[in-house]
Amino acid sequence: EDGSAAWLRYAPLPHDSSHSSLPSSIITLNSTRGSPVYTAQQELRRGIQGIFGKTLNNGTSSNQHGAIIVGTAQAYQKSYGEFDDAKELEEDGYFLSSESNQVLIIGQNERGALYGSFDYLSRLAQGKLGAVSYVSNPHASIRWTNEWDNMDGSIERGYAGPSIFFENGFVTDNVTRVAEYARLLASIRINGMIVNNVNANATLLSPRNINGLGRLADAMRPYGVQLGISLNFASPQTFGGLSTFDPLDPAVDAWWANITNQIYARVPDMAGYLVKANSEGQPGPLTYNRTLAEGANMFARAAKPHGGIVMFRAFVYDNHINESNWKADRANAAVEFFQDLDGKFDDNVVVQIKYGPIDFQVREPVSPLFSTLRNTSTAIELQVTQEYLGQQTHLVYLAPLWKEILEFDMKADNRSSKVKDIISGERFRRPLGGSAGVVNVGTNTTWLGSHLSMSNLYAYGLLAWDPALGAEELLQDWIRLTFGHDKKVIETVTEMSMKSWPAYENYTGNLGIQTLTDILYTHFGPNPATMDNNGWGQWTRADKFSIGMDRTVKNGTGNAGQYPSEVAKVYESIETTPDNLLLWFHHVNYTHRLKSGKTVIQHFYDSHYEGAATAQDLVEQWNSLEGRIDVERFEHVLFRQKYQAGHALVWRDSINQFYYNLSEIKDEAGRVGNHxxxxxxxxxxxxxxxxxxxxxxxxxxxxxxxx
Ligand code: BDP
Structure with a gap:
């Protein structure tokens, strides 16, 4: 149990869970090796062998009783005639029925059939053996991961060892892990993967590497996961030898068209491009006074004939902001850069927006840009890798955070406008939309560096498919698949995970002040002093008496006014702003009283103690599972929980001491500075x-x- 099987362990069911109507054969409606339906068939055999010790025979259409039939709706109809539910299927969707002793797994396309097979196996592995019959369709068409892998094999913000895609400047020769990863992603219904860092290196476009990309895509294709790549905007100049990378220069356009043709010649089903431009030192169209839309559309034109999509990141801001300008605010940047461009993007461009206006903090309001762009397709960017959130050495189950964001109602034009319905394209009637999750898996057998953090990847994929799923429900499915059916294990890991995000928020940065981590580069460990006077604009504006960014329209940076009026009204006033975002939107005295009646500073002190105490409990709770989990994973997690418990104390005392030194206000409970x-x-x-x-x-x- 080294973690490599993740949630696809197909462990035998406990007790005697014999399944009276378990099919004994399988009929595969596409026997072409490498097709997702063929993969589905292999997976079903493997799963049923693992879970029930049963080998499926090859079924034939003349003997379909007791068989699993897997294939596309079209193939099914050819062999067996019409079936009603076909009409309900949308792209990538599937129909699963296990009502009789015949199991039907019918996809709208090949990928859908594979998803349905994984769903069926997941039910079996969880002992959910009852009859079902339903159609499942995706909430959005784009369900991608982003991997921030560098060509030298390192991974930006990756915490599980070197890259599975690249080494020494080239695409790796051995793609075994790539195929295994694609399998994991298919099982959570991810259909695309950007394989290289958003801070992209143009050497990816060399003939040798384009051929390598073909190898990666070939490894992923049987799982229905399409490959995509990040591009460096300056490539025509730095790599192609042109004198410019101006997006309106015909030679530049031609260069991108040509390179795009070369890539598609090797990867005909490439999903598309991801572009980070004019952000954190990256080149972009602004260098030539061209708009971001003009930049994005240049790639869109190149990708269009091949059916490719361009994910253009909204993470554009000046990383040399001067704090002496009281009105300066990084949180305003995305709307400022993009508001005048709405409707100016080609129809195969999707603007990819981080969930909050700053950068994957432990608590942020939703990015206002989701409601600004009405005539532009958008996708949400979430982070599975725990960059600011403990880098996989702290347990932080993220689905509750994502759910809050996805369910948030922006009330655009006073109408229900939940983020999940904006990114699906439904609310503003956009043709494209969806999710991008920054995952950054590595060669470590655990994929992410920690067994428990895999619940985040699992939940990410399935929420991209269906954001209505519950955070706890997803978690418990994952626990059963990962650790088995022991009730105590399920209850304990559920409790640990569900309290982990609030705990981390409590001992790092609360009341919306951001994660008070080292902001200069590591983004790990407490360093509140770096949270001001830095060019990145992640500021707390803390002084001896007061703290928080005033983002109101009335006295502050105006950020609250970027939201639709109903929401803007709530954030504009201290009274209506929820406490957990108070310091995000307002600058108040340390003695300001919260809705709870506590002062801000006392809340800081208390929360840090509470959060750190929870981190201690996690060790006890995990320890109580000894003997119920295999030793290998038990020890691995225990080591991390102990680390987290210690590091939470460091966090608690650092932050409390820092604000005590600054404010000189004593902790009412007498704990801070007194040990x-x-x-x-x-x-x-x-x-x-x-x-x-x-x-x-x-x-x-x-x-x-x-x-
Ligand atoms: C920040 C990361 C940095 C990324 C950047 C991005 O610290 O490594 O390059 O985001 O998303 O959070 O482009």
């Missing part, structure tokens, strides 16, 4: 250790640690 029973390591007689001063000072008591 009478603590024995400082540096005061002990050190044998083989020495003490040293740490920076930032507040990450160790007395600013001293030992090494």
């Amino acid at each position: 009478p029973y603590r024995i400082e390591a540096e005061k002990m007689t050190l044998d083989g250790y020495r003490s040293y001063s740490v920076n930032p000072f507040h990450t160790a008591s007395g600013a001293k640690a030992i090494v």
Whole structure:
């Protein structure tokens, strides 16, 4: 149990779960090796063998009793005649019926048939053996992952070892892991994957690497996962040898058309491109005074003849903002850059928007851009990799966070406008839309570096398919598939996971102040002092008396006014802003009283204690599962939980000490700065250790640690 099988373990069902009507044969309506329907057939055999120890025979159409029939609706109708539910199927959707001893798994297309097979197997593996009959269709057409892999094999914000796609500047030769990853993604109904970093390297476009991309796509195709790539805007100049990369220069246009043709010649079903432009030092159309839409449309023209999509990121901002300008606000950037461009993007462009206006913080309001763009297709960008959220050394189950965002009602034009219905294209009647999840898996057998963080990947895919699913429901399915059916295991891991996001928020940054982490690069560990006077604009504006960004229209940066009026009204006033976003939208005294009656500073102190205490509990809770989980995974998780428990104390004391030093307001409970029973390591007689001063000072008591 090294984690490589993730939730596709097909472990035998406990007890005697013999299945009286379990089919004994399989009829596959496409026997072409490598087709998703063929893959579905292989998967069904493998799963049923694993779960029930039963080998499926080859069925024939003359003997369909007791058979699983898997294929597309078209193929089914050819052999067996019309079936009613076919009309309800949408692209990638499937019909699953296990009502008689015949099981039908019929996809609208090949991919749908594969999804239906995985769904059926997931039910079996969870012991959900009852009869079902339903159609399942996707909420949105774009259900992609983004992988931030570099050509040298490193991964930006990846915490599970080196890349499975690239090494030493080239696409890897061995694509075994790539196929295994595609299999995992297909099982959660992901249909596209961008394989390289948004901070893209143009050498990906060399003939050798284009051929390599073909190899990756070939490995992914049997699973219905289409490959896509990130592009570097300056490639025509830096890589192609042109004198310019101006998107309106015909030579540049021709260069992109040509390179795109070359890629599609090798990967005819490529999903499309992802572009990060004019952001954090990346080149883009603004260099030539062209608009972002003109830049995006250049790629759109190249990809259009091949059916490709261009995901153009809204993460555009100036990363040299000057804090002395009280009105400056990074949170305003996306709307400022994109509002005048609405309707100017070609129809195969999708603007990909991070869920919040800043950057994957533990708590952010929804990005206002979702309601600004009415005539432009949009997708939401979520982060599965826990960049700011503990980098897989802390347990943070993210589905509750994503659910809050997806269910948020922007009330555009006073009409229900939930984010999930905007990104599906439904609310503003857009042809395209969906989700992009930054995953960053690596070569580590656990995929993400930690067994427990795989619940995030599982939930991400299935929420992209159906955002109405519940966070806890998804979690419990994942637990059963990953750890089995032991009731105590299910209850304990559920409880641990469901309290993990609130706990992390409590001991890192609460009341909407952002994750008070080291902002300069690592994004790991407490460093609130870096949260101001940095060009990135992630500011708290904390001083001796007060804290928070005033984003009101009346006195602040005007950010609250970027939301539709109903929502803007709520955020404009301190009284109506929810406490958990108070410091995001308002600058208040530390002594300001929250709706709970507590002062801001006392809330800080208390929450940090509460959050850190929860992190200690997680160790106990996990420990209580000893013997109920295989030793390999038990130990692996235990190590991480202990680390988290310790690191949560570092977080608690750093943040509390920092704001105590700044405000000089005492903790009512007398805890902050007062640890009478603590024995400082540096005061002990050190044998083989020495003490040293740490920076930032507040990450160790007395600013001293030992090494
Ligand atoms: C930030 C990451 C940085 C990414 C950037 C992005 O720290 O590594 O390149 O986002 O999304 O969160 O482009």
